[in-house]
Amino acid sequence: MELTLWTYEGPPHVGAMRIASSMKDIHYVLHAPQGDTYADLLFTMIERRGQRPPVTYTTFQARDLGGDTAELVKKNIKEAVDRFKPKTLLVGESCTAELIQDQPGALAKGMGFDMPIVNLELPAYSKKENWGASETFYQLTRTLLKEKVSSSEKISPLRWKELGRRPKVNILGPSLLGFRCRDDVIEIQRILSEQGIDTNVVAPLGASPEDIERLTDAEINICLYQEIAEASCEWLKRNFGMEYTNTIPIGIKNTIEFINEVHEKLDLPLTNKEELENKSKLPWYSKSVDSNYLTGKRVFIFGDGTHAIAAAKIAKEELGFEVVGLGTYSREMARQVRATAKDLDIEALITNNYLEVEDAMKKAAPELVLGTQMERHSAKRLGIPCSVISTPMHVQDVPARYSPQMGWEGANVIFDDWVHPLMMGLEEHLIDMFKHDFEFVDGHQSHLGHTATNKNNILNSDEKKEKNSKEGIIWTESGRAELTKVPFFVRGKVKTNTEKYAILRGIPEISDETLYDAKAYFN
Amino acid sequence: MSKVEFNKETGPREVFCGLTSIVWLHRRMPDAFFLVVGSRTCAHLIQSAAGVMIFAEPRFGTAILEEKDLAGLADAHEELDRVVKDLIARRPEIKTLFLVGSCPSEVIKLDLATVAEKLNKRFLGQVRFVNYSGSGIETTFTQGEDGALKALIPLLESSNEEKLLLVGTLANNVEDRFKKIFRNLGISNIESFPPRQSTDLPKIGKNTKVLLTQPYLSDTVRDLKHRGCEIISAPFPLGIEGSTKWFLAASKAFNISELKVHEIISPLINRSKLALESHKEILKGKRLFLLPESQLEISLARFLHNECEMDLIEVGTPYLNKDLMKEEINLLPDNTKIVEGQHVEKQLDRVRESNPDLVVCGMGLANPLEAEGISTKWSIEMVFSPIHGIDQAADLAGLFSKPLRRNQILSSKTLVTH
Numbered sequence: 049m050e051l052t053l054w055t056y057e058g059p060p061h062v063g064a065m066r067i068a069s070s071m072k073d074i075h076y077v078l079h080a081p082q083g084d085t086y087a088d089l090l091f092t093m094i095e096r097r098g099q100r101p102p103v104t105y106t107t108f109q110a111r112d113l114g115g116d117t118a119e120l121v122k123k124n125i126k127e128a129v130d131r132f133k134p135k136t137l138l139v140g141e142s143c144t145a146e147l148i149q150d151q152p153g154a155l156a157k158g159m160g161f162d163m164p165i166v167n168l169e170l171p172a173y174s175k176k177e178n179w180g181a182s183e184t185f186y187q188l189t190r191t192l193l194k195e196k197v198s199s200s201e202k203i204s205p206l207r208w209k210e211l212g213r214r215p216k217v218n219i220l221g222p223s224l225l226g227f228r229c230r231d232d233v234i235e236i237q238r239i240l241s242e243q244g245i246d247t248n249v250v251a252p253l254g255a256s257p258e259d260i261e262r263l264t265d266a267e268i269n270i271c272l273y274q275e276i277a278e279a280s281c282e283w284l285k286r287n288f289g290m291e292y293t294n295t296i297p298i299g300i301k302n303t304i305e306f307i308n309e310v311h312e313k314l315d316l317p318l319t320n321k322e323e324l325e326n327k328s329k330l331p332w333y334s335k336s337v338d339s340n341y342l343t344g345k346r347v348f349i350f351g352d353g354t355h356a357i358a359a360a361k362i363a364k365e366e367l368g369f370e371v372v373g374l375g376t377y378s379r380e381m382a383r384q385v386r387a388t389a390k391d392l393d394i395e396a397l398i399t400n401n402y403l404e405v406e407d408a409m410k411k412a413a414p415e416l417v418l419g420t421q422m423e424r425h426s427a428k429r430l431g432i433p434c435s436v437i438s439t440p441m442h443v444q445d446v447p448a449r450y451s452p453q454m455g456w457e458g459a460n461v462i463f464d465d466w467v468h469p470l471m472m473g474l475e476e477h478l479i480d481m482f483k484h485d486f487e488f489v490d491g492h493q494s495h496l497g498h499t500a501t502n503k504n505n506i507l508n509s510d511e512k513k514e515k516n517s518k519e520g521i522i523w524t525e526s527g528r529a530e531l532t533k534v535p536f537f538v539r540g541k542v543k544t545n546t547e548k549y550a551i552l553r554g555i556p557e558i559s560d561e562t563l564y565d566a567k568a569y570f571n
Numbered sequence: 572m573s574k575v576e577f578n579k580e581t582g583p584r585e586v587f588c589g590l591t592s593i594v595w596l597h598r599r600m601p602d603a604f605f606l607v608v609g610s611r612t613c614a615h616l617i618q619s620a621a622g623v624m625i626f627a628e629p630r631f632g633t634a635i636l637e638e639k640d641l642a643g644l645a646d647a648h649e650e651l652d653r654v655v656k657d658l659i660a661r662r663p664e665i666k667t668l669f670l671v672g673s674c675p676s677e678v679i680k681l682d683l684a685t686v687a688e689k690l691n692k693r694f695l696g697q698v699r700f701v702n703y704s705g706s707g708i709e710t711t712f713t714q715g716e717d718g719a720l721k722a723l724i725p726l727l728e729s730s731n732e733e734k735l736l737l738v739g740t741l742a743n744n745v746e747d748r749f750k751k752i753f754r755n756l757g758i759s760n761i762e763s764f765p766p767r768q769s770t771d772l773p774k775i776g777k778n779t780k781v782l783l784t785q786p787y788l789s790d791t792v793r794d795l796k797h798r799g800c801e802i803i804s805a806p807f808p809l810g811i812e813g814s815t816k817w818f819l820a821a822s823k824a825f826n827i828s829e830l831k832v833h834e835i836i837s838p839l840i841n842r843s844k845l846a847l848e849s850h851k852e853i854l855k856g857k858r859l860f861l862l863p864e865s866q867l868e869i870s871l872a873r874f875l876h877n878e879c880e881m882d883l884i885e886v887g888t889p890y891l892n893k894d895l896m897k898e899e900i901n902l903l904p905d906n907t908k909i910v911e912g913q914h915v916e917k918q919l920d921r922v923r924e925s926n927p928d929l930v931v932c933g934m935g936l937a938n939p940l941e942a943e944g945i946s947t948k949w950s951i952e953m954v955f956s957p958i959h960g961i962d963q964a965a966d967l968a969g970l971f972s973k974p975l976r977r978n979q980i981l982s983s984k985t986l987v988t989h
Contacts (some may be wrong), residue, residue: 549823
């Protein structure tokens with residue numbers, strides 16, 4: 049048993065939902081009790097999706113347990129197939145259903161449908177979300193392509209030459225609730241197309257089962273997020289001989305290395321090598337003199353494996369920071385993160401406990417934190433600037449603007465996103481230095497905002513104003529008590545409105561009743 | 572009783588489970604900790620519903636069951652012991668620890684009552700342990716609070732003192748208002764359950780008159796009755812009408828004249844009616860569809876029809892206790908269609924067919940419906956906002972008028988830009 053106050057990853061069936069929701073013409077029947085539908089809001093609220101996830105929850109109850117839950121599963125599968133007419137059906141169970149062992153996947157296969165059915169067995173008591181997503185994508189790929197395995201010859205990365213066309217690649221791994229996946233895909237496709245390489249299929253994001261079936265039309269696979277796609281890439285390599293890339297194109301050096309790797313694999317000559325360095329503003333911005341102050345800034349990094357490793361490289365080699373902490377919650381990528389940390393002469397932190405991360409952050413005393421939304425909160429409490437580089441997703445991580453992490457534009461975005469909080473940090477310092485100058489208005493808000501000292505200031509200034517109420521209006525005990533119960537962020541407005549009302553009505557003393565009279569009046 | 576049409580539906584549901592109620596219960600009792608014994612799904616559910624990241628360290632958490640805990644039960648008890656010991660060492664300020672059962676702990680029949688009993692002996696005088704189930708196989712959303720309160724009842728000492736007991740979590744400012752009004756009416760001995768401190772439990776007995784503030788407390792009511800409490804039958808204090816009848820019913824139980832009640836609350840009613848006007852203008856004649864979730868749906872439907880003149884298409888409710896809802900149902904217009912339970916797909920079909928002006932629904936459904944051009948109000952906001960009482964009637968109406976007003980603003984062309 050593990051005490052968890054907050055977790056970086058959800059259960060594995062949420063990973064399966066990410067794959068199902070990313071794709072077209074797929075439906076997922078999930079054997080699960082009431083309440084598990086909470087996961088829908090991750091997609092409809094955080095990703096602001098205008099469609100419900102394609103998931104049917106069997107919604108079994110305690111009273112069903114004595115009876116035939118298997119019948120309930122079959123009924124839900126039939127209804128889902130009739131209503132949604134999916135081209136491929138995923139069937140699985142959440143943590144509770146795993147315990148009652150109805151084997152919904154086997155039940156579905158016995159129902160005589162002619163569409164492919166993927167039986168998902170995702171152990172909820174030992175695995176987590178990213179593993180679930182990876183396993184689901186792998187099982188789906190395997191199910192849809194297994195018939196082709198025996199008949200197909202190994203795919204040579206040089207096949208495009210024989211066929212007399214541009215080389216084709218698949219981009220594998222981007223999914224919903226993945227960090228900036230939507231924009232990374234656009235950026236990578238743009239880069240590949242500039243190099244004369246066509247994209248065959250992007251999956252799972254936006255792909256249909258038919259798209260999965262034609263993965264073998266490409267020469268090689270781009271493994272864009274190892275957490276999601278490595279298992280599938282490995283299977284495609286074993287069974288079809290399809291090579292896949294290892295470099296994650298985040299940062300200038302990695303993007304150039306990625307382009308090199310793709311060209312080498314395809315045996316395609318790289319003609320614009322010299323141009324590449326100038327495709328992003330990051331190298332010049334980092335070289336320009338005002339970036340001198342970035343030198344040796346202490347940075348603490350924590351996130352999923354892919355983004356944490358990439359961040360360490362960029363921080364050290366492209367921005368000249370000193371990496372004082374590196375860690376991940378992705379146990380599947382612990383080995384790689386440890387290796388990167390060793391190169392930096394530090395010890396990697398592998399944990400799913402955010403309090404441990406906060407402690408490590410405190411000890412490392414960094415000047416900048418690169419982490420998840422949770423580290424943003426921890427850093428805020430410690431008064432350290434922070435930029436978010438990794439999932440778990442938050443509504444802020446789905447910006448309206450184009451905002452990739454990968455490729456040239458990704459490097460631009462990273463420069464701005466990491467350096468601006470630091471500049472704000474500098475500004476913070478200046479505010480502190482000059483706060484006694486008369487130009488500074490009392491209570492000048494820092495961007496870090498709600499630290500304990502600032503909050504006290506707000507309360508104090510609030511009190512001061514209360515006593516000095518200009519029109520000679522008196523706040524009685526009950527009125528003041530009522531006012532303190534109003535949430536602080538609207539308190540000022542309520543106070544002004546009540547005084548305005550009191551003046552209007554010629555009321556000399558404001559009681560709690562006056563407050564409510566005013567509230568009703570202005571409503 | 573008005574001629575209301577009752578229907579039942581079963582099928583896939585889109586409703587939170589009882590664990591979700593921890594989100595407001597832990598705020599009500601700042602000296603209590605809620606420890607869910609469950610899976611990663613439970614932990615993920617609560618953090619997704621509660622925005623946990625804003626807390627340095629929340630007063631709720633999950634003891635996540637792992638493979639090895641499922642292998643043998645004795646082991647699980649020991650493990651839970653260890654987790655609780657660590658937790659209490661870390662949070663010495665905790666006075667009451669709720670052990671909350673979940674779907675997996677219920678299915679493997681983990682006996683939390685026995686665990687709580689043992690822990691009570693060990694931590695006697697330091698921390699009190701109570702257990703209840705918030706599992707989705709037994710409870711929906713607000714029913715979690717019913718379970719938590721029911722679990723506290725055995726701890727309430729007996730007293731024959733005459734008192735008014737307000738039962739159900741209220742926002743603190745609303746509770747203060749209610750108490751002030753009751754004092755003005757001449758009822759001086761008023762207590763709340765749950766209290767603001769978990770150790771500050773009310774004493775109950777045959778002269779305790781229970782006035783419910785929330786409609787989802789069936790089990791709590793039954794146990795309070797067993798302890799001799801008198802349950803005051805009344806609609807719930809949502810809107811002016813419900814709140815007025817609620818005050819009247821309580822006053823009647825304390826032999827206070829109707830005249831006195833009207834004298835005290837008329838000014839409140841008058842100003843509130845005034846405040847309600849602007850919202851009514853927007854809501855009047857608009858057609859409303861309520862999907863089941865918070866169990867407040869019937870009271871909300873009554874308020875939105877009777878006071879805001881909305882038309883009711885369908886009133887969904889996760890479950891229906893006709894006895895507890897009797898006074899509310901009486902106030903509904905004839906032919907109101909109440910649907911207990913849910914088949915979410917069939918219900919959404921009916922939503923689309925009936926083309927409502929506003930749908931009250933959960934967060935999983937809101938944006939998808941908006942994308943189809945149907946305005947929505949998420950129901951979870953009702954349990955987090957101070958909406959009870961006469962003074963809050965306009966705020967309550969505002970929750971529903973705002974999405975409509977916003978659509979009006981966004982679809983109108985009022986500024987000429989050059």
